[in-house]
Amino acid sequence: MGALALATLFLSVHEWYWGQIQHWPKGHDLESLDVWADQRARVAELSEEDVIILGSSRAHFNINIHRWDSLTGRRPLQLAYPGSSPLHPIEDIIEKTDFRGTLVIGVAPGLFYTVAGTWPANRGKALVDRYYNRTYAQRFNQWVYDFIDPHFHYLNQEISYESLIDYLPIPNRDSINDPDLWPPMVRMDAYRNIRMIPIMENDTAHQRKQKKIWFNPNPKNRAADTIDAIMNHYQQLFQQFKDRGGKVAFVNGPVTGYYLKHQPVLWPREDYWDRLLNECGCPGYHYLDHPETSIMEPPEWSHLNRRDADRFTEILVEHLREDKLISDAL
Amino acid sequence: MLLLASYIFYGLWNPPLILLLWISTLIDWTAGQKLAKVEAKAKRRFWLLLSMAVNLGFLGFFKYGNFLLENFQQMLALFGQDYQPPKWDILLPMGISFYTFQTMSYTIDLYKKKIEPARSFLDFSLYVTFFPQLVAGPIVRSDALIPQFYEPKRASESAFFLGFLLLTIGLFEKMVFADSLLSPVADAIFGSKEALLPLDAWTGVLAFSGQIFFDFAGYSLCAIGIAMMLGFSLPDNFRYPYGSIGFSEFWGRWHISLSSWLRDYLYIPLGGNRKGFSRTQINLMLTMLLGGLWHGASWTFVVWGFLHGSYLIIERLVRLRWPVKPSKGFIQVILAFLTFSAVNITWVFFRAEDFKSAWRLLLSLFYLGGEKAVLTSNFMVLTLLLMSLVFFGHYAMRKHSLVQLIEKSPRWLILSLWGIMLFALFTVQSSGEQFIYFQF
Numbered sequence: 210m211g212a213l214a215l216a217t218l219f220l221s222v223h224e225w226y227w228g229q230i231q232h233w234p235k236g237h238d239l240e241s242l243d244v245w246a247d248q249r250a251r252v253a254e255l256s257e258e259d260v261i262i263l264g265s266s267r268a269h270f271n272i273n274i275h276r277w278d279s280l281t282g283r284r285p286l287q288l289a290y291p292g293s294s295p296l297h298p299i300e301d302i303i304e305k306t307d308f309r310g311t312l313v314i315g316v317a318p319g320l321f322y323t324v325a326g327t328w329p330a331n332r333g334k335a336l337v338d339r340y341y342n343r344t345y346a347q348r349f350n351q352w353v354y355d356f357i358d359p360h361f362h363y364l365n366q367e368i369s370y371e372s373l374i375d376y377l378p379i380p381n382r383d384s385i386n387d388p389d390l391w392p393p394m395v396r397m398d399a400y401r402n403i404r405m406i407p408i409m410e411n412d413t414a415h416q417r418k419q420k421k422i423w424f425n426p427n428p429k430n431r432a433a434d435t436i437d438a439i440m441n442h443y444q445q446l447f448q449q450f451k452d453r454g455g456k457v458a459f460v461n462g463p464v465t466g467y468y469l470k471h472q473p474v475l476w477p478r479e480d481y482w483d484r485l486l487n488e489c490g491c492p493g494y495h496y497l498d499h500p501e502t503s504i505m506e507p508p509e510w511s512h513l514n515r516r517d518a519d520r521f522t523e524i525l526v527e528h529l530r531e532d533k534l535i536s537d538a539l
Numbered sequence: 540m541l542l543l544a545s546y547i548f549y550g551l552w553n554p555p556l557i558l559l560l561w562i563s564t565l566i567d568w569t570a571g572q573k574l575a576k577v578e579a580k581a582k583r584r585f586w587l588l589l590s591m592a593v594n595l596g597f598l599g600f601f602k603y604g605n606f607l608l609e610n611f612q613q614m615l616a617l618f619g620q621d622y623q624p625p626k627w628d629i630l631l632p633m634g635i636s637f638y639t640f641q642t643m644s645y646t647i648d649l650y651k652k653k654i655e656p657a658r659s660f661l662d663f664s665l666y667v668t669f670f671p672q673l674v675a676g677p678i679v680r681s682d683a684l685i686p687q688f689y690e691p692k693r694a695s696e697s698a699f700f701l702g703f704l705l706l707t708i709g710l711f712e713k714m715v716f717a718d719s720l721l722s723p724v725a726d727a728i729f730g731s732k733e734a735l736l737p738l739d740a741w742t743g744v745l746a747f748s749g750q751i752f753f754d755f756a757g758y759s760l761c762a763i764g765i766a767m768m769l770g771f772s773l774p775d776n777f778r779y780p781y782g783s784i785g786f787s788e789f790w791g792r793w794h795i796s797l798s799s800w801l802r803d804y805l806y807i808p809l810g811g812n813r814k815g816f817s818r819t820q821i822n823l824m825l826t827m828l829l830g831g832l833w834h835g836a837s838w839t840f841v842v843w844g845f846l847h848g849s850y851l852i853i854e855r856l857v858r859l860r861w862p863v864k865p866s867k868g869f870i871q872v873i874l875a876f877l878t879f880s881a882v883n884i885t886w887v888f889f890r891a892e893d894f895k896s897a898w899r900l901l902l903s904l905f906y907l908g909g910e911k912a913v914l915t916s917n918f919m920v921l922t923l924l925l926m927s928l929v930f931f932g933h934y935a936m937r938k939h940s941l942v943q944l945i946e947k948s949p950r951w952l953i954l955s956l957w958g959i960m961l962f963a964l965f966t967v968q969s970s971g972e973q974f975i976y977f978q979f
Contacts, residue, residue, distance in 0.1 A: 212958040212961055213961065215958025216959075219959070223962075223966055346552060363966045363968070369968030370715065370720070370963075370966070371719045374917050388917075
């Protein structure tokens with residue numbers, strides 16, 4: 210009992226420290242494979258009126274599924290996942306389910322245009338593998354986690370010991386880059402809806418930490434040599450999906466700073482975005498094509514704050530309605 | 540109740556594979572009953588062989604099926620035959636190497652009339668499936684466990700709390716040391732596609748050395764602790780192996796239940812040391828080669844076994860030439876360090892995915908071609924610090940046991956350390972890696 214009391218005392222201090230001093234929000238883990246798998250498991254319940262969102266972090270941040278729900282009466286399934294290519298999740302939905310609704314696919318070029326075996330694709334594959342390979346013990350564990358995870362910092366994977374070791378101030382050798390120290394950024398709920406936290410929206414020092422992580426002095430287009438194969442593969446997949454009655458829409462979200470400088474150079478719009486839409490025969494919504502979204506400024510160059518994410522969602526829903534890709538619930 | 544809990548425990552991983560447990564239980568129970576009653580030699584041999592054929596058959600199919608097929612394919616290719624075998628997608632049942640060895644020991648001991656058969660089918664079923672040690676040992680002999688099932692058990696208050704403390708220590712070793720600190724270092728080094736600087740290579744190998752110890756010894760402590768909380772007693776599986784002076788001592792301290800199983804059911808039946816010098820060395824090597832293969836269906840594991848077999852043979856030769864035991868503490872520490880270093884080199888083959896990677900890492904260890912640095916200073920310093928503590932800690936604890944140490948230490952100290960470990964377990968947020976030995 211004495212040991213448990215001591216542990217509880219330490220734990221209370223720990224909770225206070227990470228909440229008040231470090232500003233970490235309580236919520237479900239942003240990168241939890243199990244929370245993703247729980248949502249993936251719901252695909253079987255969806256009708257042809259429903260929407261699934263796939264993509265990477267921009268589709269995850271910029272689309273508020275609860276706002277979408279309030280506008281249409283239907284809440285989309287959020288399956289976009291940070292730092293990943295949607296390649297394998299798209300294959301999974303199209304080839305292994307009979308879903309015939311609408312796929313809204315976020316196109317962050319550095320992650321979307323990728324082939325199997327690369328790290329962005331492997332992160333997406335890990336999600337799909339988790340969904341199919343979960344043991345009953347892992348499902349039970351996640352069921353318990355769903356109840357307690359949003360209430361405690363000590364369950365937050367982003368402040369695991371493995372991550373915290375990176376914070377020790379021991380200088381590295383010249384050839385070793387200092388590890389990325391990710392600042393807290395979002396709060397995610399059980400539906401995987403995420404909202405940027407106030408400190409990231411308002412604190413420029415905090416934003417600078419994140420910008421430092423995004424900045425890469427030598428950005429590359431890993432898909433340059435394989436783009437024909439990538440386009441061909443996506444074209445075949447989406448054709449298969451449309452043949453069974455499904456609908457597809459692509460979304461390209463606002464960026465500024467570093468991304469605005471490099472994206473148009475590395476992935477010229479006509480060679481990538483326009484080609485994707487043409488070859489797949491699907492509509493797409495590029496932020497530069499709408500006056501309101503074209504001037505949105507993500508606080509850390511890549512993801513929208515809460516107000517802009519809500520507005521971005523509203524504009525996207527309007528476009529999808531106009532193009533008859535979604536319908537409102539009666 | 541315990542039997543039902545054990546089946547639920549196993550089923551939470553993969554329910555259909557409980558069937559294998561049932562078949563193994565049924566066959567070995569039947570064989571055991573027959574061996575206890577039948578006197579005719581031929582019939583006794585039949586029942587023993589049936590039990591072994593079923594258990595080794597399961598192991599052969601599930602664990603070594605693909606390995607055998609790949610080697611068959613490669614052998615045909617040597618003769619110019621292009622054989623493309625059908626692709627098998629065989630799931631390795633968790634802990635199959637442990638429960639098959641455990642049940643085989645039961646029928647072999649009955650065949651040799653060393654033990655009495657279990658009194659009831661339920662007692663025997665629980666022996667096969669007792670959940671604390673089902674998936675990763677210790678491999679417990681039937682005479683040490685089955686009699687404990689005959690009477691209802693209830694742990695005393697002190698045994699319950701000691702068991703809980705051992706469980707905490709085991710989980711702490713696994714989640715804090717193995718998963719959070721050492722696993723990322725070992726993964727970075729063994730996953731590197733380039734030759735490395737010796738400092739990085741040694742740190743990575745030491746990290747794996749620590750990872751596998753904390754992972755497996757941690758599991759064993761959890762099993763012993765849970766059993767103790769339920770009123771049962773399981774034998775030690777690790778006794779500070781990295782403080783060993785020499786390799787025979789190492790194998791008396793590392794995975795004790797497997798090494799004693801291999802000694803009793805393989806080395807001694809092969810003739811042990813009773814058939815002359817040369818035959819002893821051959822028996823030793825054969826035992827270690829098969830011990831290596833037990834760990835996994837890959838030639839790298841066989842090389843790991845070969846290295847340990849070679850170490851044991853060299854040690855015997857050295858002891859024959861210089862039979863004096865070193866008495867000075869300083870020399871003993873140096874010998875223990877040499878043993879620890881040599882054991883670390885074997886882990887390269889145990890962990891590497893293939894010979895190419897193993898060879899690249901071996902060259903890196905001895906500064907033969909590597910220039911690349913991969914580890915951050917934080918992980919490197921913590922790993923080296925922890926593994927130094929492990930080495931000196933194991934050396935210092937060679938003649939002591941953990942339970943003795945707990946019982947001798949002041950209560951406030953134990954409670955404080957226990958509280959810190961519990962806090963660490965709450966906050967560690969390990970990614971939930973499964974125990975390495977589950978796959979064996």
